[in-house]
Amino acid sequence: MIAQWSCGGLSVMLALLRHLTLSCCYGGRRSIATIISGNQTAKLVRERLKKEVDKMKTSKVIPSLLVLQVGNREDSNLYISSKMKAAAEVGIEAAHVRLPNTVTQDEVLRTIASVNEDASVHGLIVQLPLDSVNRMDVELVTNAVSPLKDVDGLSCINAGKLSRGDLNYCYIPCTPNGCMELIRQTGVSVAGKHAVVIGRSKIVGAPMHDLLLWNHATVTTCHSKTHDIAKHVGRADIVVVGAGRAEMVQGDWLKEGCVLIDCGINHVADGSKPSGKRVVGDVHFASAYQRAGFITPVPGGVGPMTVAMLMQNTVLSAQRVLTSAAV
Ligand code: GUN
Numbered sequence: 001m002i003a004q005w006s007c008g009g010l011s012v013m014l015a016l017l018r019h020l021t022l023s024c025c026y027g028g029r030r031s032i033a034t035i036i037s038g039n040q041t042a043k044l045v046r047e048r049l050k051k052e053v054d055k056m057k058t059s060k061v062i063p064s065l066l067v068l069q070v071g072n073r074e075d076s077n078l079y080i081s082s083k084m085k086a087a088a089e090v091g092i093e094a095a096h097v098r099l100p101n102t103v104t105q106d107e108v109l110r111t112i113a114s115v116n117e118d119a120s121v122h123g124l125i126v127q128l129p130l131d132s133v134n135r136m137d138v139e140l141v142t143n144a145v146s147p148l149k150d151v152d153g154l155s156c157i158n159a160g161k162l163s164r165g166d167l168n169y170c171y172i173p174c175t176p177n178g179c180m181e182l183i184r185q186t187g188v189s190v191a192g193k194h195a196v197v198i199g200r201s202k203i204v205g206a207p208m209h210d211l212l213l214w215n216h217a218t219v220t221t222c223h224s225k226t227h228d229i230a231k232h233v234g235r236a237d238i239v240v241v242g243a244g245r246a247e248m249v250q251g252d253w254l255k256e257g258c259v260l261i262d263c264g265i266n267h268v269a270d271g272s273k274p275s276g277k278r279v280v281g282d283v284h285f286a287s288a289y290q291r292a293g294f295i296t297p298v299p300g301g302v303g304p305m306t307v308a309m310l311m312q313n314t315v316l317s318a319q320r321v322l323t324s325a326a327v
Contacts, residue, residue: 033260033292036182042304045181046090049308049315053091056318063318064093065123065151065310066115070108071101071131079307080127086307092314101132108136109144116146122321123151123314128203148320151313153177154202162207165214171313176208178305179240179261180215186294188238188259191216196236198222198229198249198282204242204263212238229253241282251287260292263302 053063065087067080080096087094099108108130115124124145130136147157153173161170183190195217199205209221217238222229230253233239238259241249246266254260264282281298289295296302 033289033295034186036185036261036294036296036301038178038182038296038301038304041182041185042086042178042308045305045308045312046086049090049311052315052319056315056322059322061318061322062091062093063123063315064095064121065125065314066095066097066121067125067127068108068111068115069096069098069127069131070103070136072098073129073131076127076129076131082304082307083310086311087314090311090315092311102134103132104134105136105141108141112141112144116144116149119321122149122317123310124149125152125310147171149317151310151317152203153207153313159202159207162210162214165210167211167214171316172211172309173203173207174306174309174313175204175242175263175302176211176240177309177312178302179208179263180211181305181309182261182296182302183238183259186259188294190238193217193237194235195219195238195240196222196232197240197242198233199242199244199263201242201244208240208242212240243282245282246280247282247284249283249288251284251289251291254288254291256291257293258291260288260295261302262296262298264298265303 056063067083069076069080084094084096097111099111112124112126115121126141126145128138130138130141142154143156145155147155150158151171153159153162153171158170162172190212195212197205197208197212197219200221200223205221205223209219212219220232222232226232233249233253234255236255236258239249239254240261240263242263244264244266246264246268260283262281262283264280266280266282267277268280269276270278279299285295285297
């Protein structure tokens with residue numbers, strides 16, 4: 001959602017109007033960015049999903065999600081509680097199963113196997129990172145989730161389908177899916193644009209690259225070994241940052257008017273706050289705001305969209321079960 005109140009086609013029109021106005025008034029040079037609100041876009045997604053869930057009730061199917069947590073990390077607890085809250089709002093039945101940090105890998109795998117076999121559960125995610133005193137093979141654990149219930153889109157099967165462009169036959173990981181939704185909100189078309197992704201993690205950067213590519217952008221992925229990241233970023237019409245480095249991307253790196261999506265969540269010291277810290281993204285917001293055309297804030301940008309897309313994938317999974325039962 002752009003600014004405070006636009007949505008769907010309206011946001012496309014607004015973006016166009018804004019572009020024309022700025023081009024006329026400033027000879028093509030922009031002054032400050034339009035903020036893309038993840039909070040408001042996510043709210044619209046949840047409202048749409050609630051209607052879809054209500055419709056499914058006539059078929060006596062209620063989408064259900066199970067979140068499996070190993071250990072008791074404070075940040076994971078916070079993320080999970082926002083997933084539970086969103087599920088309740090949409091009408092998804094959600095359960096949170098927390099295994100102690102002394103659990104063994106085999107016990108985790110057995111739990112996943114039993115959820116895979118439980119037909120009443122449509123979506124299963126394993127909250128990462130795993131917080132265990134025992135050695136855990138994260139790949140083994142995430143791949144143990146049935147690809148049909150893998151609403152996080154982290155299994156090799158779903159990642160492989162996404163990398164080959166089979167977007168309608170996989171679950172797209174929630175953060176990149178949310179980023180795409182926010183890019184759509186700007187009205188800027190992705191096809192033919194030069195996109196730069198910073199970071200190549202399995203959960204953000206790598207699937208973001210694939211998603212932009214199959215939406216017909218020309219994509220460059222930068223990572224810790226890339227020389228002169230600023231040079232790459234300076235050529236990009238669309239920049240998605242999932243680097244995990246506080247305020248790494250500076251405003252003077254950016255091509256004027258670009259779309260800038262910040263997936264970062266970093267805690268930095270701030271003596272003026274009662275908590276002694278504050279949350280910042282991977283983008284230096286104040287300088288980027290002066291140069292980008294569109295920018296996501298942190299917090300309130302990508303974060304809420306990640307949760308909304310998890311709800312969307314869970315509803316999709318339940319719908320797929322319904323459709324296959326009807327065939
Ligand atoms: N930890 C942080 N973000 C995520 C996410 O999107 N999915 C899972 N499973 N774990 C996470």
